[in-house]
Amino acid sequence: MAELSGERFRVWYRLSGDAKTAREKAEDICVEQTVEFPRELVQENAAGVIGQVESFEMLDPTHSLACITFAAETVGTELTQLINVVFGNISLKPGIRVERIELSAGLLGALKGPRLGRDGLRARLGVLQRPLLCTALKPMGLAARDLAKLAYELALGGIDIIKDDHGLADQSFAPYRERVQYCVEQVERANRETGYRCIYVPNVTASNHELAARADFARRAGAGGLLVAPGLTGFDAMRSLADDDRIALPILSHPAFQGSMVTNPDNGFSHYALFGQLPRIAGADATIFPNCGGRFSFSCEECASIAQGTLAPMGHLKPIFPTPGGGMSLERVPKMLDIYGRDVIFLIGGGLHQHGSDLIAACRYFHKLVATM
């Protein structure tokens, strides 16, 4: 017989349909995500692992919110299986959206969470109050030396975090190792001139067998953080990099390939859970997402909810930085400050290049704009 400690964690699901349909969906989730077996055939020795509907309320005539609890034992200690219990098979069923996850003490205890979080990253960068400035090295197609030249100018202009564009992997025009080496050199050179502590953050999203080696190379080369797209690598791969004490670098989470989880309001995840909670659970120190008003389609309310997910209490898991980007311009900085407050990383890529022909001047303008906030 399955021995259960009584420890349970909670997941809130938003369900589509009238009250009867939604209640059936809630009961279905309890079974589908655990025993996945006709309920009437589940014998006593397994019945305890079936999920339980703790609360149910109608939000409007066609949507409801159900809180379902699961025995911690259904997960064990692995993040892959946690995500599987939260939204594995039921991702294939329409009308179910994960709104919020509340982990139990034991499950939280199995997670290290973000290594630095907001305070740790601020301390490392020596920027204690103002919003942090981030940009991306691009476009793909430039040679490593050209990207490094850009990195130098961006660092000279006062950017705090210079990350690879997420499309820079290990292509022939700018191979990973060469790129990392050159970019670190140029950012360090700029730091010597400015006295700033800008970091270069290479994209280590890579083949499964290459991931740890890329991260280790980055560390040895002197990179200041790692960019990972967990939609491509799996969330647990990001966690494994975050947890690695030999690497000990801050992690920026990139949303590539995760969009379909939020484009249908009746299936997938809330923005809060997908871009606020999950990256934090998986050890990221900052979560990149497309800001409202840019070239993507998130609303300002959705973006604000992500920021809430980065900060809401989750045991010992540190708050992390919301990092809105995606077609942002310098003109939108004040509006972004309204939404996020000062605990934010502003990610502006192409917008810096569009600000004028002098990239260093554009960065300095950006830096000055934010420094007074």
Next chain:
Amino acid sequence: MAELSGERFRVWYRLSGDAKTAREKAEDICVEQTVEFPRELVQENAAGVIGQVESFEMLDPTHSLACITFAAETVGTELTQLINVVFGNISLKPGIRVERIELSAGLLGALKGPRLGRDGLRARLGVLQRPLLCTALKPMGLAARDLAKLAYELALGGIDIIKDDHGLADQSFAPYRERVQYCVEQVERANRETGYRCIYVPNVTASNHELAARADFARRAGAGGLLVAPGLTGFDAMRSLADDDRIALPILSHPAFQGSMVTNPDNGFSHYALFGQLPRIAGADATIFPNCGGRFSFSCEECASIAQGTLAPMGHLKPIFPTPGGGMSLERVPKMLDIYGRDVIFLIGGGLHQHGSDLIAACRYFHKLVATM
């Protein structure tokens, strides 16, 4: 300057909106998935990597199909970056669905693809013509010995492939290593009695640092295949297991956590691409998906399109088995044969248990039903 060989691969996207909107979307994909930079600022040395719209046709007044080609160099050789170019950032934009992927010779050459494919798996199981029979060990909550007892009965009844339910990970009630050991023993015992060559396929979906160790343990214990949910591990993790010559076991791909990619018809992937092409690209020998008429919501046309994706020419990538399951009953077997033909793995889980109180008899009935096909 980015040196390009001229090798390009094709992706067909279904776009929402009128002709003007859709054409703009197509042009946007070309930029967003490559340089991710204002087109007017991209200089000659990077411009070659921007995608190109090869063809565009309206499907109906609000949907179109665009074929976009990308330079092979945008990918390099990594599956993570291939998926990123196909649907990384644009997953975050509404109204874009990947219909079909046509890899170039060089990219195909970098992939091993399925180790066994349909013919190889048939040869290994000694079943050359009829559909293959598969079931899942469940429910979660049973002890390893109880699951192994079930495995014995299922194998005795003539099932070809006994896989773990995808919810069985490394939980306290049936720890992975114990479960694998017992289940292999009991399946081998049944095989000695029947003369069949049933295989046990444990679920190795696990933490990133555990994945290879689980697979290796399975091989050494005598398991006959591996179950992986690439939505949880990342596609490349599945590929790494498939490519590993020391393991050399067939791979079953499970769709957990991938559902949101297909629940919105205007964003994500076609069933053909997500469940037919991608698992094959990532080295699976069989692709599990919810059959029409079961407890999920795929239509029979969508299921048939998956089967097409498992078979359509893709260079040296072997055809793989469509493996419809998800609330199937024995009564639906003839209908499934209509859809899939004989090159199919029938996955029936709870349905075998619902067929009557004698599990072995239910399996024998299933076996006989299929043997005459």
